[in-house]
Amino acid sequence: MANLALLSLVLLRLFVVQAGGGGGGVDDGIGDDGSLFTACLAAAGVGNVTTRQSPAYAAALLVSVQNLRFAGAGAPKPAAVVVPASLQELRDSMRCARAAGLVLRLRSGGHSYEGLSYTTTTEEDDDRSSAFAVVDLAALDRVDVHVDADRRAGTAWVQSGATLGQTYHAVAAASGPALAFSAGSCPTVGSGGHIAGGGFGLLSRKFGLAADNVVDAVLVDAAGRVLSRAGMGEDVFWAIRGGGGGTWGAVYAWRVRLSAVPERVTAFVVNRPGSVRSVASLVSTWQHVAPWLPDEFYVSAFVGAALPELKKLNRTGISVTFKGLYLGPAHEALQILTARFPEIGLSDLDPREMSWIESVVFFSGLPEGSTVSDLTDRVLHQKNYFKAKSDYVRRPMTLDQLVRAIGLLSEQPKAYVILDPYGGAMDRVGSGDLPFPHRKGNIHGIQYLIEWTADDDDHKEEYMDWLRWFYDFMGEYVPKKPRTAYINYMDLDLGTNNWFGHRVGGDVDESPNPEVEAARAWGERYFLGNYDRLVRAKTLIDPENVFRNAQSIPPLGGAQGMTRSTRGISPKVTSNGSTHDS
Numbered sequence: 001m002a003n004l005a006l007l008s009l010v011l012l013r014l015f016v017v018q019a020g021g022g023g024g025g026v027d028d029g030i031g032d033d034g035s036l037f038t039a040c041l042a043a044a045g046v047g048n049v050t051t052r053q054s055p056a057y058a059a060a061l062l063v064s065v066q067n068l069r070f071a072g073a074g075a076p077k078p079a080a081v082v083v084p085a086s087l088q089e090l091r092d093s094m095r096c097a098r099a100a101g102l103v104l105r106l107r108s109g110g111h112s113y114e115g116l117s118y119t120t121t122t123e124e125d126d127d128r129s130s131a132f133a134v135v136d137l138a139a140l141d142r143v144d145v146h147v148d149a150d151r152r153a154g155t156a157w158v159q160s161g162a163t164l165g166q167t168y169h170a171v172a173a174a175s176g177p178a179l180a181f182s183a184g185s186c187p188t189v190g191s192g193g194h195i196a197g198g199g200f201g202l203l204s205r206k207f208g209l210a211a212d213n214v215v216d217a218v219l220v221d222a223a224g225r226v227l228s229r230a231g232m233g234e235d236v237f238w239a240i241r242g243g244g245g246g247t248w249g250a251v252y253a254w255r256v257r258l259s260a261v262p263e264r265v266t267a268f269v270v271n272r273p274g275s276v277r278s279v280a281s282l283v284s285t286w287q288h289v290a291p292w293l294p295d296e297f298y299v300s301a302f303v304g305a306a307l308p309e310l311k312k313l314n315r316t317g318i319s320v321t322f323k324g325l326y327l328g329p330a331h332e333a334l335q336i337l338t339a340r341f342p343e344i345g346l347s348d349l350d351p352r353e354m355s356w357i358e359s360v361v362f363f364s365g366l367p368e369g370s371t372v373s374d375l376t377d378r379v380l381h382q383k384n385y386f387k388a389k390s391d392y393v394r395r396p397m398t399l400d401q402l403v404r405a406i407g408l409l410s411e412q413p414k415a416y417v418i419l420d421p422y423g424g425a426m427d428r429v430g431s432g433d434l435p436f437p438h439r440k441g442n443i444h445g446i447q448y449l450i451e452w453t454a455d456d457d458d459h460k461e462e463y464m465d466w467l468r469w470f471y472d473f474m475g476e477y478v479p480k481k482p483r484t485a486y487i488n489y490m491d492l493d494l495g496t497n498n499w500f501g502h503r504v505g506g507d508v509d510e511s512p513n514p515e516v517e518a519a520r521a522w523g524e525r526y527f528l529g530n531y532d533r534l535v536r537a538k539t540l541i542d543p544e545n546v547f548r549n550a551q552s553i554p555p556l557g558g559a560q561g562m563t564r565s566t567r568g569i570s571p572k573v574t575s576n577g578s579t580h581d582s
């Protein structure tokens, strides 16, 4: 609690310094649109709302902002942040935002890499001047777990505002050590945005993505209808499981399948420093081994010149950290590694047996000494500024190629890469079964990251340019037609929507769907051949493009279905604002 108060203070200070104060004074075009919104909310009895005039505004906005790159003055700020406490309040919040002409930003965990749940982007051109409201689902964080009588299977209804940590905690508490949920490793990520983009984690080689395990959902659409799987239909149900957040409507809750895990699992983290060539040689072996290990075995590789495991020992220099989880006892894990990956170094590997939920804490990045109950803390206390990009790899690189790439990484200690092994269950899902297409044939993902702090934020362009340059360099070694990416590691460098740009100005694009064709540039990189089906699903569920952001899927007809307010583009409110259930 003390930590939380301290963090809020630090964030508030940052906000005040960078934005010139918590209320007024920042030109984000919100004008007085916020008052229409609050009057509507008050009439509906929705109480938890803060506007720019409120002293609590900065804290409400910044509490779950994960990438501080979007916390400062440069990022447009919402007219208001509303935190609905029930399904009805969620519907009312969305209805009131539309009635007030505010663009909607849905937020669950606030971990969007490009800040799309709480800001708009300069790249969206006209949309930038739109006033908008954040509808934050943080209070909708209930997890109801059902465990089958034999304790070998179960399901859970997970409200979108529940973080992954809250979800894992609830699943473990209800099932003992028997059941788990397959999703990402960071406990403060929200299930709303995470599952909407796929959701890869340490169990994915065994049980697939989080989205692969969704069996039902509750979606509130632009008209306020509350739609279950049957109500929304299979095309939309397909789209919401991986087609990205903020595009289809607000997911109120997901029903997910739980998977049986052994009572004891084995976990290790081991760091191997060395010369560029020796690190490259280890990574080369990893590339030939990790994607083909038994499904129960996940071993990822982090490569960089200032990895935390080495920094802890007051050392720097290029190194690789392997993080391993085996769904079974330590002696089996060691047997497999002895046969398949002895180069990892077995003598000091120190594999530890623990319950699955303890392994979640082990890999969570929470401070040393954290316990299972700390998984329910919604706030990540170590925030920084970062930029990320991603790739998928289908063929291992040669040793010389790795030496060149790792040589470059050794010169930029602010950057590192995460290599996540695919294969196993990831291969057994068809690339069109869900929007996430990176299945059989992809041996691992690459996530490129560069991070910095407030102290050197003046150098942010330099850092981001370095990452872009390194990504360009890596283009030689990854599939290019198209060069693929993971929507949950959102990267606006791939392109952004420009809702009116194609239809105004000197060069009017006369083609029937210019927005859809423009978005293909990045849509096919995230979704390959699934892009067109996503466009059709979007046209079915949200033809007026109420739910949109810089990289949301456009509907056929695009901006034609939207009206333009004096402040930018507003969704057309077609009804008198009343809502109805399906």
Ligand SMILES: Cc1cc2nc3c(=O)[nH]c(=O)nc-3n(C[C@H](O)[C@H](O)[C@H](O)COP(=O)(O)OP(=O)(O)OC[C@H]3O[C@@H](n4cnc5c(N)ncnc54)[C@H](O)[C@@H]3O)c2cc1C
Pocket: 066, 105, 106, 107, 108, 109, 110, 111, 112, 113, 115, 116, 117, 137, 160, 161, 183, 184, 185, 186, 188, 189, 190, 191, 192, 193, 194, 196, 197, 198, 199, 200, 201, 244, 245, 246, 247, 249, 250, 251, 252, 488, 489, 549
């Ligand atoms: C520290 C960190 C660790 C991560 N680890 C992993 C990992 O291990 N595996 C992995 O796959 N990804 C990982 N990610 C990426 C993460 O999955 C995505 O950023 C995800 O979109 C975050 O979801 P959120 O709800 O926290 O984010 P938000 O910022 O709240 O939302 C992200 C997007 O989804 C939309 N959205 C949010 N809630 C809803 C809703 N209820 N209905 C509809 N749309 C909604 C938002 O409008 C926004 O467009 C990580 C990210 C961070 C910052």
